[in-house]
Amino acid sequence: MPSQRKALAVVLAAGEGTRMKSDRPKVLHQVAGRSMLAHVLAAVAVAGVESVAVVVGPGRNDVRDEALRLAPHARVFVQAERLGTAHAVLAAREAIADGCDDLLVLFADTPLVTGATILALRAALAEGAGVAALGFAAADPFGYGRLLQDDSGRLLAIREEKDASDAERAVRLCNAGLMAIDGGSALDWLGRIGAANAKGEFYLTDVIEIARDAGRTAQVVRAEETEVLGVNDRIQLAQAEAVAQNRLRRAAMAAGVTMVAPETVFLCADTAFGRDVLIEPHVVIGPGVSIADGAVIHAFSHLEGASVGAGATIGPYARLRPGARLAEKAKVGNFVEIKNANVATGAKVNHLTYIGDADIGANANIGAGTITCNYDGFFKYRTEIGENAFIGSNSALVAPVKIGAGAYVGSGSVVTKNVAADALVVARGRQMEKAGWAASFRAAQAAKKAAK
Structure with a gap:
């Protein structure tokens, strides 16, 4: 059961958020009175995750401070260069190397994910999967990575939009980004990810095929599209x-x-x-x-x-x-x-x-x-x-x-x-009354006005 397993959540919070058109970092923008980062950390706590690593961008002390305010025992790592999601996860290499059963990769700009969904990802690992990826049926799949499954429903690969064939682009089951990886194999698998793709980045999604090559299975955990809404603007x-x-x-x-x-x-x-x-x-x-x-x-x-x-x-x-x-x-x-x-x-x-x-x-x-x-x-x-x-x-x-x-x-x-x-x-001025004053005042003012 997940509750008997040691878990580490790596929360990626290094995005620039340029489309927000804001001086405030994207992950500190609020939803329902709470920063997006705070929502994710709250869901992590509900899921019983003991250890948290937050990956921030260079000079983002404000994000670091928010993370430590919410999770005082969290460890904060800086991603000096932005070379893809796998590269971001490996910024927390030191925390991963300490060992865990369940490595969870979460995104601080996906604030609506629930503790129950994180528990479902952990449960997939407890049942023997090497990797569990969170997916959703997209109303409009354009731009999302596609989850490619075999006839039995096992996950074969995650294909990014730019690298997908026409047949793969027709798939409507999309990648939400969140993932659970077997903690004992995570560093090895992450280290094997290359950058031979259209963007020249290290995609975390490649870990699916690496895990399968190692003889492990990958599963899909489904969520509603509204739960995995990413916030970019x-x-x-x-x-x-x-x-x-x-x-x-x-x-x-x-x-x-x-x-x-x-x-x-x-x-x-x-x-x-x-x-x-x-x-x-x-x-x-x-x-x-x-x-x-x-x-x-x-x-x-x-x-x-x-x-x-x-x-x-x-x-x-x-x-x-x-x-x-x-x-x-x-x-x-x-x-x-x-x-x-x-x-x-x-x-x-x-x-x-x-x-x-x-x-x-x-x-x-x-x-x-x-x-x-x-x-x-x-x-x-x-x-x-x-x-x-x-x-x-x-x-x-x-x-x-x-x-x-x-x-x-x-x-x-x-x-x-x-x-x-x-x-x-009673602390006020004494009331004074002058009989007939108002009538005399009005007559004098009327005469003055008529004279003008």
Whole structure:
């Protein structure tokens, strides 16, 4: 069984990605809030692969850093020259030489591959194959290498498009690129690959015929075309995003989340849901969000780096920024922004309000138009609002400041000093009234205008 075998995954991440038209390396572009490299490394972990080697291009410290952030025990190798896929794999020769049962070759720009598919490749080796290649039935096979099989279905060779005959080009079973190779023979077989082809490169696909010449069999493991989508430009990146979003939505709904219009909801790979969550249309959820049982996210809300407690209500048109933590049955209403703040059980921030760097006590009520003034241009400061406190509409709380439990802040106040528990504070200009002033003003202005 694969779980009893030692595995090494070599992840090829050295591509320039020139068609992306970007200063960012291709494999660091994101799908569902996670870099493509991160998706592949996550699938590798699901497949129980113990060792990882990542092959990067020269000077690509950003790719190296991302790999080590995600897989701290990974080994990173540099492919100084780009002479084909087999040459890229051999950049990790040192890791391969350490020995393994299963050598897996994966591509960091194929982000949708699943752990289950990697396990299927490993299972083929466990059953005795020398090589297992991942294939798919292409709707349009043009440009892909073809998987050539004998009558019993064993893999004979992989022929690149430019080197294929007309009969071979008619084959619709195509090479996805991912491959599993017997670890004990891998270095020997890879070392025998030559560059006698139209492009003068060392093709990893030649390992099929080399393995067969050594008396070993090769198998095909099939996957859906959407799973093996390679990303080379922004158009394909958008296609991968669409596939990933559909997967995430289906998984969430299968786990007990209701989405009124799922095609309008966008999730991240790490979004965590409880049961009986309701998501209304046009909601965007960024990285680092957890939503507990029974919470409701109303339409047109945006969440990132936030936790939403059980039974809480968000939106519509709300924004939760990183560090927003809502306890159970808290309420954040329309046109409210919460950032780096704790909103305790039952507290209400209903509308037109900014709460940043603050702690809101249980059952407190924050009136419309309230602002926590948390930044002086250099440093951030916290506002503390006690439980059952009532903040009147259009108030500005100038941090650092504490509003005691049960205190009332009169509407329109600018509070700069701490307020004691159960006190009333009114901090605004005294109202003055001049009888008849408006009528006199209008008459004087009308006469002035007429004179002109």
